[in-house]
Amino acid sequence: MATQITATEELLDYVRRISGPEDTLLAELRTETAELPGGTAMQVLPEEARFLALLVLLTGAERILEIGTFTGYSTLSMARALPANGRLVTCDLNPKWVKFAKPYWTRAGVADRIEPRIGDAGTTLDELAAEDPFDLVFIDADKANYPKYYEKSADLLRPGGLIVLDNTLFLGRVIDPSATDPDTNGIREANHLIREDDRMDICVLPLSDGVTLARRKTF
Numbered sequence: 030m031a032t033q034i035t036a037t038e039e040l041l042d043y044v045r046r047i048s049g050p051e052d053t054l055l056a057e058l059r060t061e062t063a064e065l066p067g068g069t070a071m072q073v074l075p076e077e078a079r080f081l082a083l084l085v086l087l088t089g090a091e092r093i094l095e096i097g098t099f100t101g102y103s104t105l106s107m108a109r110a111l112p113a114n115g116r117l118v119t120c121d122l123n124p125k126w127v128k129f130a131k132p133y134w135t136r137a138g139v140a141d142r143i144e145p146r147i148g149d150a151g152t153t154l155d156e157l158a159a160e161d162p163f164d165l166v167f168i169d170a171d172k173a174n175y176p177k178y179y180e181k182s183a184d185l186l187r188p189g190g191l192i193v194l195d196n197t198l199f200l201g202r203v204i205d206p207s208a209t210d211p212d213t214n215g216i217r218e219a220n221h222l223i224r225e226d227d228r229m230d231i232c233v234l235p236l237s238d239g240v241t242l243a244r245r246k247t248f
Contacts, residue, residue, distance in 0.1 A: 078106035085110035090164035095119040097170030101130025108139040154181035162187035169195040172212035175219035198239025
């Protein structure tokens with residue numbers, strides 16, 4: 030029976046060779062992000078960004094909600110997969126990340142598809158309740174607030190829509206009883222909420238730092 034493999038740098042290099050190279054603009058953004066404090070740890074892997082873009086295509090998403098912009102790498106990956114009339118709303122507390130990311134979005138020709146919302150994400154999600162529902166939601170922000178982000182996002186999702194949550198295994202801390210910090214507890218609580226949410230079909234993927242897919246049922 031097969032088990033999980035360790036994703037060494039050599040194996041990741043192989044994956045990137047067979048799945049196609051990271052395009053020049055995304056590579057440039059990733060390199061610049063890596064120079065920031067904590068930049069490498071906070072940014073999604075190229076493979077995960079490619080996966081997100083594929084999910085946009087597979088779901089036929091036209092409206093995307095992203096909670097956690099950071100330097101806009103995942104934002105750019107998903108926005109490129111949108112149709113020309115698509116819209117991606119990305120939420121972050123700090124305006125400096127949008128300022129950092131926007132030149133890349135402009136160079137990629139997708140800045141007009143991206144709508145940054147600066148401020149507390151919980152408040153932004155409440156405001157979005159008055160707008161059309163979303164086809165896809167990507168949550169990758171402060172972990173202590175994952176339960177709130179999940180519950181509010183689920184209400185903003187159309188039937189058949191998809192929520193993608195990053196870091197749901199949180200470096201394995203979710204199964205460490207001595208890990209009782211707010212971030213780990215936030216991930217645990219969100220995982221429980223998703224598990225008990227009978228509106229959703231769910232799949233937890235033990236890749237990267239844990240990726241959970243939650244699809245809202247159509248009945």
